Amino acid sequence: MTRRSDPLLKVKWEADKLLQDLGINSLPIDPFQIADRLGIALQAMPSSMGGASGMLIHVAGQFGICYPTHVGSDGFKNFSVGHEIGHYRLPGHIEAVLDANGRHVSAAGFHSSNRYELEADHFAAALLMPSRLVGPILKKAGDGLAGVEALATECETSMEAAAIRFAHLCPDPVAVIRSQGVTIDYAFMSNSLRDFDGLDWIRKDSPLPTESGTREFNLDGANVLHGKRISGDSTLQDWFGGPHRQKIIEETVGLGAYGKTLTILTGMQPPDEFQRDDDENDDEDEGLIESWTPRFQR
Amino acid sequence: MSESMGPSEVFQERLRTAREFRELSQGELAQRAGLQASAVSHFETGTRKPSFDNLKRLADALKVSTDYLLGRTSEMEATVASADRLHRHYSGLSAEYQEMADEFVQMLAQRAQQKKDAGGQ
Numbered sequence: 001m002t003r004r005s006d007p008l009l010k011v012k013w014e015a016d017k018l019l020q021d022l023g024i025n026s027l028p029i030d031p032f033q034i035a036d037r038l039g040i041a042l043q044a045m046p047s048s049m050g051g052a053s054g055m056l057i058h059v060a061g062q063f064g065i066c067y068p069t070h071v072g073s074d075g076f077k078n079f080s081v082g083h084e085i086g087h088y089r090l091p092g093h094i095e096a097v098l099d100a101n102g103r104h105v106s107a108a109g110f111h112s113s114n115r116y117e118l119e120a121d122h123f124a125a126a127l128l129m130p131s132r133l134v135g136p137i138l139k140k141a142g143d144g145l146a147g148v149e150a151l152a153t154e155c156e157t158s159m160e161a162a163a164i165r166f167a168h169l170c171p172d173p174v175a176v177i178r179s180q181g182v183t184i185d186y187a188f189m190s191n192s193l194r195d196f197d198g199l200d201w202i203r204k205d206s207p208l209p210t211e212s213g214t215r216e217f218n219l220d221g222a223n224v225l226h227g228k229r230i231s232g233d234s235t236l237q238d239w240f241g242g243p244h245r246q247k248i249i250e251e252t253v254g255l256g257a258y259g260k261t262l263t264i265l266t267g268m269q270p271p272d273e274f275q276r277d278d279d280e281n282d283d284e285d286e287g288l289i290e291s292w293t294p295r296f297q298r
Numbered sequence: 299m300s301e302s303m304g305p306s307e308v309f310q311e312r313l314r315t316a317r318e319f320r321e322l323s324q325g326e327l328a329q330r331a332g333l334q335a336s337a338v339s340h341f342e343t344g345t346r347k348p349s350f351d352n353l354k355r356l357a358d359a360l361k362v363s364t365d366y367l368l369g370r371t372s373e374m375e376a377t378v379a380s381a382d383r384l385h386r387h388y389s390g391l392s393a394e395y396q397e398m399a400d401e402f403v404q405m406l407a408q409r410a411q412q413k414k415d416a417g418g419q
Binding site: 046061064066095 | 350352363364394398407
């Protein structure tokens with residue numbers, strides 16, 4: 001089994017370095033205070049602007065951040081400001097975010113395929129949830145949705161950002177999926193899940209598994225809007241194809257007016273263990289097939 | 299300077315020019331800007347790309363404008379402040395958003411002017 005290197009390690013290092021430079025050693029991390037200490041002015045965008053996202057403005061050596069308020073939660077605002085601080089602090093973003101007219105022209109969000117937007121997202125996640133400070137929270141709250149919620153609460157960040165950070169920090173095989181309707185926006189797998197052999201990686205815009213609880217959950221928009229949650233079983237095969245039918249835990253929560261749904265998959269066994277279980281299951285299946293095969297057909 | 303050069307490449311050249319104009323060694327400039335000793339050398343050779351934070355620190359330490367280091371003006375101490383609105387899908391912004399952003403730009407421009415009047419860049 002080969003451990004894959006994390007291409008975003010340098011980005012997370014930059015976030016940690018900023019915290020160290022500013023002597024910040026406790027949670028929650030306040031990105032508004034960080035912006036202030038960096039000399040960056042802040043401007044709240046009226047909620048009437050709806051889903052317009054944030055902006056970093058540079059005027060003759062003075063920097064400012066406009067941040068969205070339409071989602072209402074402090075977690076969302078904190079993440080938006082953290083993202084723009086990422087553009088400000090990360091090497092190479094000058095070139096990446098300016099076109100010939102000096103304007104930023106890329107796309108947003110953890111689901112973005114733009115490398116620099118993704119870097120700014122991961123910078124924000126590492127800034128608000130530094131690994132050296134969130135370890136005890138995850139240890140106390142445990143795996144799955146409980147861990148994600150504890151992270152979001154203690155770090156005052158969004159559930160979505162907390163879930164992705166959880167997937168990055170968790171040593172166990174876990175996956176985080178964001179969906180809307182019957183479609184998957186994106187999926188994050190922990191490093192240890194990526195090491196599983198024979199799994200298909202979930203692609204953006206692919207349909208939710210027909211057997212998943214999340215698909216059924218999403219059929220009722222009220223579940224999403226009212227932030228309802230469900231927990232149940234599904235199988236690794238349902239989500240990732242491959243040969244492994246082991247049962248896994250599927251926890252689903254609606255993200256409210258945001259209109260998205262978050263799914264946390266946990267309870268997966270490492271490949272060698274579930275391979276052994278699968279072999280045993282295969283033996284059981286063979287026994288079952290044996291019992292149902294009419295004698296005269298042999 | 300070639301027009302096809304990217305901001306980082308322009309920055310390399312302008313940084314060296316401004317540093318030599320101020321008669322500073324790479325180490326001296328790094329110290330003034332609060333950067334690691336080797337950082338200026340890396341920026342000038344292009345082995346490391348700057349962040350906006352680096353840009354601001356270096357411009358302050360060199361007493362030149364950030365626009366000069368980005369190659370937007372040939373004057374070291376620029377008088378005209380150009381604004382970069384670093385936004386996703388900028389061209390698709392609503393009129394309300396653009397109006398708000400323009401007011402914010404004006405505020406930042408005032409700040410820049412006040413800093414200059416107070417003896418900054």
